[in-house]
Amino acid sequence: MRVTGRDYRRHCALALVSAALLAFQIALLQIIATSQWHHFAAFVISIALLGFGAAGTLLALTRNWMVTHQDQLLPLLLSACAAALAGALWLTRALFGGFDSLLLFVDPGELLRLVAVACLLMLPFLCGALAIGLIFTAGAERIGSYYFANMLGSGIGCPLGLVGLSLLLPQQLPPLCAMLPLAATGILLAGERRSANHLGLLLAVGLTSVALLHPAQLPLSQYKDLSRTLDLPGATIIARHPAAAGQVHVVAAPGLRSATGVSLNWSGPLPSTAAVFVNGDMVGSLPPTPGQVDPRDASTYALPYALGMSHEVLVLDAGTGSAVLQALARGAARVVAVESHGLLAEVLAASAPESFGRLIADPAVAWQQTAPRTWLARDRQSYDLVILPDAGSFGGNAGLFALHEQPLLTREALGQAWQRLSPEGLLAITAWVDYPVRTPVRLAASLVEMLVNAGVSDPAAHIAAVRSWGTITFCVKRTPFKAAEVQRVRAFATRWSFDPALLPGLQAEERQTHNRLQDGTFLTLLEALFDERRTTLYNDYAFRIQPVSDDRPFFAQFLRWYRLEAMLALYGQRTLPFLESGLLVAGLAALVLVFLATVLILLPLTRLPSTTRRGWRTLLYFGGLGIGYMWTELALIHRFVFYLGQPVYATALVIGVMLTGSAIGSALTGRLKRLRPGRWTALVAAALLLHALLLAPILQATLPLALQGRITLALLALLPAAVVMGMPFPLGLRLLNREQPAQVPWAWGINGCCSVVGAAMATLLAVEVGYSLLLVLAAGAYLVAVASCNSRAAPARPR
Amino acid sequence: MRSLSVLPYMVFVLLLWIALLSVCSTRAESNRATERMAMVTEQIVARGVKDPATVAAMRAVPRHRFVPRIQAASAYADRPLPIGHGQTISQPFIVAYMTEIVRPGPGRKILEIGTGSGYQAAVLAATGAEVYSIEIIPELATAAAARLRELGYGAVQTRAADGYYGWAEQAPFDAIIVTAASEFVPPPLIEQLKDAGLMILPVGSPFFVQTLMLVQKHGEAITSANLMPVRFVPFRRAE
Incomplete structure (x- = not known):
């Protein structure tokens, strides 16, 4: 198949928009974790990520029209993605500024705000995913190389997001992310003369510039530690530092004191101090300065x-x-003091030389x-x-x-x-x-x-x-x-x-x-x-x-x-969430996501041609891949965070290697045309079972190695599996394009929906059955995909 | 000329509207009073609060006037409500429970740390106690002071200040209610308690009081007791 200049431009655009969406996701996680709480961040982002599923549904419903107008639509979608990346947070704040996740169980109106915020945040993912899905659908025969660009871009977006969080405040990142789809639009429009597209690009550039100059952020929940401290008279932020592991704030106020659990007999003074916050949650207060008594x-x-x-x-x-x-x-x-937050000691030593600084210098x-x-x-x-x-x-x-x-x-x-x-x-x-x-x-x-x-x-x-x-x-x-x-x-x-x-x-x-x-x-x-x-x-x-x-x-x-x-009977519906909210929110999130994903998956069935109605195989195959991939990724992140010792960077390494490996695997499928999806999916399942069996003891045994040795071993353990995991999706999509081309965007949507649902369910499963079994269950999800391949093989060969 | 001819109709409609609002408002007040009586019977007396002064105060103080207007319809619900600045107005039962424990009444001098909406201070004042209340958030302090005056609880002395130091000029107190507990009990507050005085603090998150800590002073000895507003039944499998 001849590769044209248009193909090259589309590959570049794919990589750029994929990188932008992943970096935005990372920034968003910290923005919401800071302004609200971590589990609400996961909830909101999961719903927003359903934009991928919604894009698949939209594409499935309007496939012919979109493919016919792809050259006009692609630049417009990428411009819209850039505009949404730059403006979603700002719009969220302007329209629903008072949103507070802790009030969800107090004020039913807050639930509507939550849904509205999630829908607004879904916009960039929807526009970006529509562009990605359109390229996949229109060029399904070249899916191997397109998927390579998509995965590689995501793989690059992960470290980009983390580097951004290390250097800038998280609310400054979305407009920067928007510059990537803007560049993608520019690449697609190079040499083209379509005034509507150029106008769209111009508008997106304008909006991004405004957002760069005036970055927005979601308002801090009034119940966050940081918010309550800043409410104290005379409260001042004496240090604020961005960090990928969570931004650090140091706040001092005359009415701020610390004497955790001090005896009722204590009659000494309790001097004012400064408190330290990571992502808005208080992690402690500064130790006393010389001459101060320590309660x-x-x-x-x-x-x-x-x-x-x-x-x-x-x-x-x-x-x-x-x-x-x-x-x-x-x-x-x-005294040996061990702390995993990379910047905490550095920030505290600089902002409080009298108290914390002397500990560092001792x-x-x-x-x-x-x-x-x-x-x-x-x-x-x-x-x-x-x-x-x-x-x-x-x-x-x-x-x-x-x-x-x-x-x-x-x-x-x-x-x-x-x-x-x-x-x-x-x-x-x-x-x-x-x-x-x-x-x-x-x-x-x-x-x-x-x-x-x-x-x-x-x-x-x-x-x-x-x-x-x-x-x-x-x-x-x-x-x-x-x-x-x-x-x-x-x-x-x-x-x-x-x-x-x-x-x-x-x-x-x-x-x-x-x-x-x-x-x-x-x-x-x-x-x-x-x-x-x-x-x-x-x-x-x-x-x-x-x-x-x-x-x-x-x-x-x-x-x-x-x-x-029984707990509900004792404490009441409105009180129980304040006793044990974490798992309840995760359970609620999973239910909402399953419902929304089901709607998004079923909707296109009403419009697909009757000959393609037997789509359950497609559902099982691409759904199995989506769920299996997410479960594997999360189980492996858990293992390697412990192994490598740096939670943020270990997570980045695992995601980066998984996505890059998958990109390589995907590219290989373009060269090896005779590969059969079922066999390679079975190989993935086998690899995961092997990981479930051997990984933990190998990591335990090699823990004493130096960091470089452990990173090398991590690469060796992750890369082969990641390469194989990158093959089933393009192989399946290419086969589907030959057999049932109308189902291609639907399959892509199924994969997106199931990835999001899979991620939400992974947390619940890890709590209930543990990470080891999660890896086995991931292998099970791939086996479901294998089973659907086997039943597909008999009746549906291309004539 | 034409516009002048519609003027009487406009005035009539305006007056009708005002009359309608007034009727609705009177009915709303009447409904709130009914809700308040039901609240006292079902949420407070039924759960074991028996002190007549406390029960009478809970019947008398219009709780709906102490919550943000948007929350007025839920004022008598069996739960805490948000009042802004990360603060809440406590669940009616918790207010009654804490009030009963400090045995308020004429001649009793009570200090409240954390005025919030002013509701707890009003309930204490309604028993005839001499009430002093401190709030550290200036916006809350100003609003609560105005509200207390407007509703006839002007006898409550309020102050926008750091509650850590208590109110030394008016010490000692028979009782101290700390409505927003922290990770420590400020030593000046213990000092400002009379001998045999008591202090009560709720422990928990903004919308869920786990326990109430009762601190008692007997000469030099300070003791604490954890009281459970909602008793939990352990060692049970689901039936």
Whole structure:
């Protein structure tokens, strides 16, 4: 087949618009995660991405007309895509500025706003996808190379988006993304004389220029930590820094103070401080400056120091450095502070040299910028004290973190932390006591199982816990607590009006001297964890409280679906979402997406010729590919984030390699004409099953390698599978074009819809069955596609 | 000339419109009063709030005047409502529960931290207590002060300031209600409590009060108790 100049231009346009849409998606995720919450961001973006499915439907319904007018339509669609990229956020703010996701369960009108916002944000995806789909449909015989350009462009868009987020504020990115489809339009129009197209381009250029000069952003939810802090009189932003891992804000206000869980006996001053936010969520406050007293010593956080001196201390998820400062103040000779956010330490050191800066400069402190889990797996030193990050948050978190992976609170992580302890070493972790009680019980269960797995015969002899009015701090010791240590814990508790909750030899009446609980369930549950009642408790308690594993690292996900009705009866429809909103929103999102996707998929059937009505094979094949690809991608991201230790860059690497690999695979199908879709799809399924079986142990065994070695291994593991995964779609589409050309845009739409639904369902499946099984299920989705190929082969050969 | 001839009709229509609005408004007020009585019976008394002063105050204070106009129809619903600036007006039951605990009445001096809409302060004032209320967000403080005056609760002393410092000039207090709790209890507030005084703080997210923390001062000893407004039944599988 002869390749013309027009083809080259279309390939370039495809790559550019694909890159723009992916970069925009990445920017949008951070914009909404900052202005609202992460799981709402996923919800809104999923609906917006249905623009791909809607484009397929539109194309299927108007295929002949669009293909006939493709030369006029393509530049117009790309200009419209650019205009929508530049203006969607601005329009969203202008029309629905008051949207607040937390009010969704309070004000029904908010749901309409949410749908309207999602629809507006769908526009760029719809226009861009229409352009992509039109090129695919009109040039289905060259689908291999077109799909190559599409995948390659997306593969480039991912790092482009991340680089953009590292250098600019996220709201500045959409107009920049718009410049790519503008360039694509220019390329398509080179040498052409169509005034309507040139006018469209001119308008889009004008709009993009305005958006570049006046970037818009969605308004911050009034319930976000950052928003509430900025509402304080005299609040000022003292530092703001873009970062791919989440933009950092440092805010100071005269009325802003921090003394997490400080004792009611504390009578010292609590000076004003500055708070630190990542994507609008507070991650902590700056540690005190020299000369200021640290109220942390009057909180349960001081328990490990009450037990004795710790010379070597490891602080995981060091954040704003409060735990590091406390360790130094209590005599630690060396502190290793591990923090995964790449820029946090740098920004804080620059904006707060007096408080945080001195920690960075202290020769006794070693700051390590890596994922704490990777550090735990690779580090071979031992420590007198290992401090884990807090579990839960003040007032509960309303389930907002239910879908957040917390890799430091899994069975495996605790086991690794235990291994790092010196012979007399301590592991310390603090939790907020929530109600109904979930977080500290799951934490205690995890610690007990850690001890059991380590071969400790009497776990109760190794755990001490002290409870204040709001927090509980657990200390787990490598050797059983001695009588003198037990006395020290009692003295510490008495001094600050805390109550021992777990301690060898503890009497029942000692547990509620200072802080009474009207509902004693918590203490009963803690007791039950140490004997044979533990398993019964896991099964019977209203919430999930069994320890979580690396395969399902959702520590803050407590909801049991079968208890939903009872919970609704107790708390009411409008209150329950504020108890456990994360999974509910994800479930709701999946339902909405399935409904919308079904409508979009079924709609074209009314217009397809009657001879093509047996489209269920097309549905199964392209649907299976869409779902399987997304499930694979998400399962692999999970594995490699842990392996490579840099969540943002590991995600970029996996997506980038997957898309580039798929692009190569797609290009190969253009050269190897005799390939059969069924066989290659079966090969994908086999490769995924192999990954599910072998990947985890291989990664575990090679974790000690240097970063370059691990990246090489990641490329070796990902690339072959990605190449094969890029083949079934173009192969299937080319075959379909020969057999049922009218179904080509429909098939593309099915693939788009199922990818979005697949992504939404992946989170729910990961929570319920874990990432390993998700990979197996992805293989299953590909096998469904294989089955549809086999049934296709017999009747439908081209005549 | 022609325009002058339609003037009487326009005036008539305007007057008719005003009369209609007035009737609707009176009916709306009457409906709100009925809703309020039902709220007290079904949401407050039925859940165990028995203190006569509290119940009478909850019956008397027009809650719908303390919520944004757009939320007025939901004012007596069994839930908190947004009032702007990330703040809420608490669920009626929580307001009654907290009021009952601080045992308000004539001669009792009560400090409220977080005026918000002013509703809690009005309920306390309606019991005859001497009420002082502090709000850190200036916009909320100004609006609440005006609303309290307008509705006849001008005796409530309000101040736009940082609640951390309490109201030292008027201390000590019999009770302190902190309507928006933080991760710590400000030491000055404990200092400003009378001996045997008590402080109550809700703990939870803006739309869901998990527990109420009751802090009691007995000389030098400070104790806390976690009270559960909604009791949860553990160890149960779904029937």
